[in-house]
Amino acid sequence: MSLLGIIGGSGLSKLGNMEVTRRKVARTPYGEPSGALTFGRINGGEVVFLARHGYGHTIAPHEVNYRANLWALKDAGALEVVSVASVGSIADHAPGTLVVPHQVIDYTWGRYATYYEGKGTPVHHIDFTEPYSRLMRTRILEAAASCGEPVVDGGVYAATQGPRLETAAEIERLARDGADLVGMTGMPEAALAREISLEYAAIAVVANYAAGRGDSRRAIPLDKIEAVLEEAMVRVRRIIEACCAKK
Numbered sequence: 001m002s003l004l005g006i007i008g009g010s011g012l013s014k015l016g017n018m019e020v021t022r023r024k025v026a027r028t029p030y031g032e033p034s035g036a037l038t039f040g041r042i043n044g045g046e047v048v049f050l051a052r053h054g055y056g057h058t059i060a061p062h063e064v065n066y067r068a069n070l071w072a073l074k075d076a077g078a079l080e081v082v083s084v085a086s087v088g089s090i091a092d093h094a095p096g097t098l099v100v101p102h103q104v105i106d107y108t109w110g111r112y113a114t115y116y117e118g119k120g121t122p123v124h125h126i127d128f129t130e131p132y133s134r135l136m137r138t139r140i141l142e143a144a145a146s147c148g149e150p151v152v153d154g155g156v157y158a159a160t161q162g163p164r165l166e167t168a169a170e171i172e173r174l175a176r177d178g179a180d181l182v183g184m185t186g187m188p189e190a191a192l193a194r195e196i197s198l199e200y201a202a203i204a205v206v207a208n209y210a211a212g213r214g215d216s217r218r219a220i221p222l223d224k225i226e227a228v229l230e231e232a233m234v235r236v237r238r239i240i241e242a243c244c245a246k247k
């Protein structure tokens with residue numbers, strides 16, 4: 001089985017169940033990734049892990065060098081990538097729910113969103129009808145089923161610019177657009193992965209109800225988020241472990 005790339009988001013800056021073999025500070029033509037790549041084994045499978053926001057959680061969503069992160073994983077030999085990202089819930093998914101989204105709407109701006117730019121670089125259009133890899137989504141869903149962890153199969157992920165959270169009216173608009181989840185890091189990550197032919201899919205971890213919804217009707221209870229993510233990441237780690245099991 002090939003090397004599996006794992007990008008950890010908020011609440012997942014390391015994988016406790018990983019047997020670490022080495023760390024590598026990677027350099028890319030696009031600059032430095034968010035931190036050193038951590039190589040190792042989980043459940044017998046070879047993995048390379050990268051914390052999206054840096055190991056001390058110091059890099060804001062709009063400041064993440066997505067190009068360098070994905071390039072570094074590919075350069076390290078990963079062909080498949082699982083991305084873990086916390087989200088707000090627009091639909092009815094309660095905090096703690098794990099969702100494997102199937103679609104994306106991109107509201108981000110001003111980010112480096114393609115490898116195909118700059119003088120002399122040919123124009124290139126990727127197909128993005130299905131933004132997540134079918135193969136990788138299936139692998140995650142099957143892994144979750146095999147270890148008995150409930151996950152929601154499908155959801156529309158709205159990628160917002162951040163770092164501020166949204167207004168209630170903005171969430172209403174996203175809902176009208178058809179979004180189920182809102183997060184700040186899903187794009188351009190997914191598109192860049194497609195550009196360099198990585199099999200990429202995400203596990204979205206619902207941290208809170210989005211602004212104006214559920215118990216976030218008046219304000220998002222930010223103080224509750226850490227505990228929700230801590231508990232949910234235990235389940236995410238189990239799913240990743242099952243993803244790594246030799247078939």
Ligand code: HPA
Binds near residue numbers: 088165208209
């Ligand atoms: N909005 C945007 N991104 C998020 C949220 C949210 O409510 N929760 C976690 N990431």
